[in-house]
Amino acid sequence: MDQLCIVTTGGTIDKIYFDDKSDYQIGEPQIGGILRELGVTFQFTVIPIIRKDSLHISAEDRELLRATIAAQPARHVLVTHGTDTMVETARVLASLADKTIVLTGALSPARFRGSDAEFNIGTAVGAVQCLPPGVYIAMNGRIWDPEKVRKNVDANRFEALG
């Protein structure tokens, strides 16, 4: 992997808490700072293209994301994305050939103790440099085919389509 292109779209991974508003908001992308602190030795660029809860990501947003990735020379792409519609976005990206694209996110904000963010980013980073071209989802420690996975909202985890 000569270069990893990271495209961020918001989601829980980037949520931060504001007590004065008693509410979460989606903040700056966390992934760049996390990777720098961890001392990774590959090159990466971060493109913060959207900053939304994934329930609010529209067809236009997905087309923008698809076009942005298509325009990058990098063959390895990691997308951070809210979990609720991650599968839907992954299916839209399937039309992109010649790139290995892994989507990941978090069920708990990166700034939370015990968050799955760092681990999930690790899973995605490990997978993206080992997989052939295609679109994949890295959640709950597994690499999923977007056609064969769904988020189980009640159990708050990804699982195989029955």
Add this chain to the structure above:
Amino acid sequence: MDQLCIVTTGGTIDKIYFDDKSDYQIGEPQIGGILRELGVTFQFTVIPIIRKDSLHISAEDRELLRATIAAQPARHVLVTHGTDTMVETARVLASLADKTIVLTGALSPARFRGSDAEFNIGTAVGAVQCLPPGVYIAMNGRIWDPEKVRKNVDANRFEALG
């Protein structure tokens, strides 16, 4: 990946601090608890075969590790190991065919804030289920061929052999 076999050998990832002795000691393997807390949805077993700083791992220890892995039915194996001699151990395991084996560890103990342990475990978990049979090292966000990597002790990171 139907089942992940995890073999632990000690190393910094499992170091815990004892103030009354003003010293670190290698404690219980951390990886099982970490994976359970993160809510991974694959099956795994943990075999705590050795508990040593990797500078003290002997040829006999490596042979024990090799034989232990050979005896497991699992085709996907993750080994946690101290970083100083991880490359040496990986080369010994190269004689094992038909299994995908990824070694990882940490430059900072798992119980430390900002530790690379969770991320490295994620990288190894992501890679082990995507790679063909062989032996690999997952450190600093990259998947390395043990024949082409070394630990740069001064810089405290893994890098390509020159």
Add this chain to the structure above:
Amino acid sequence: MDQLCIVTTGGTIDKIYFDDKSDYQIGEPQIGGILRELGVTFQFTVIPIIRKDSLHISAEDRELLRATIAAQPARHVLVTHGTDTMVETARVLASLADKTIVLTGALSPARFRGSDAEFNIGTAVGAVQCLPPGVYIAMNGRIWDPEKVRKNVDANRFEALG
């Protein structure tokens, strides 16, 4: 301090995040677990009397809290409380004589990285065993007289009444 009576009322300190509901909820009181993990050597009991965002604490809730504290034999009382109406509750408790009561809470949930929860609990614990009977607020590293402090919501901190 022979015994510390801790009464919890909810607030940000106890907020936990549920990704499936994309929302915070006030969970189990955190303070007992925190103090046990930290290895404090004083005796304490936790009374989880209310579990609310402090904006929703009513006059009846405050009277219940006052009566509950009055009924305890302990002379040292720590109350965890949401920050928005902590001052108002403290003033209601001022009618209690013969007890040293310190209210504290957090501007960031205890389970968040970088939360002020542990520090604020520490400040309250340090103060409650050193102060004469009365009602006090421990926030932002200071011990406040409830008659002379307010929460500055925009700046998200407690400050002296002008």
Add this chain to the structure above:
Amino acid sequence: MDQLCIVTTGGTIDKIYFDDKSDYQIGEPQIGGILRELGVTFQFTVIPIIRKDSLHISAEDRELLRATIAAQPARHVLVTHGTDTMVETARVLASLADKTIVLTGALSPARFRGSDAEFNIGTAVGAVQCLPPGVYIAMNGRIWDPEKVRKNVDANRFEALG
């Protein structure tokens, strides 16, 4: 409390881990950064006078510490110190009149998950602004008279002299 003078002497609270040396070293004082991140609203200055494991603090070091504190105008002083000889140092400082001095430290480094550092600093901060002039120790959630406490090294906690 108009102004808090913080004097640091090293100890476990400031220990950081170096994997390339497989060892801890006492690093920069952590307390200033911790207090700034927590958003305390009192003024403070940090004087990093010594950086030692407290087992290596000599009579000369203690005299230097005593003279440094005596030279400060501040009436409220917090000293961070290794736990092994904290009691001994506190007794040397007892000759200082007119100042409220609280010593604290940590049984686990501040940069460790689950460290008691932030809580202990909180306890000391809460106590120092509430106590009359004198020298005190804040450890394990209690405020101790240095003449009546010892560190139980085996149990790794402070306890009353029998």
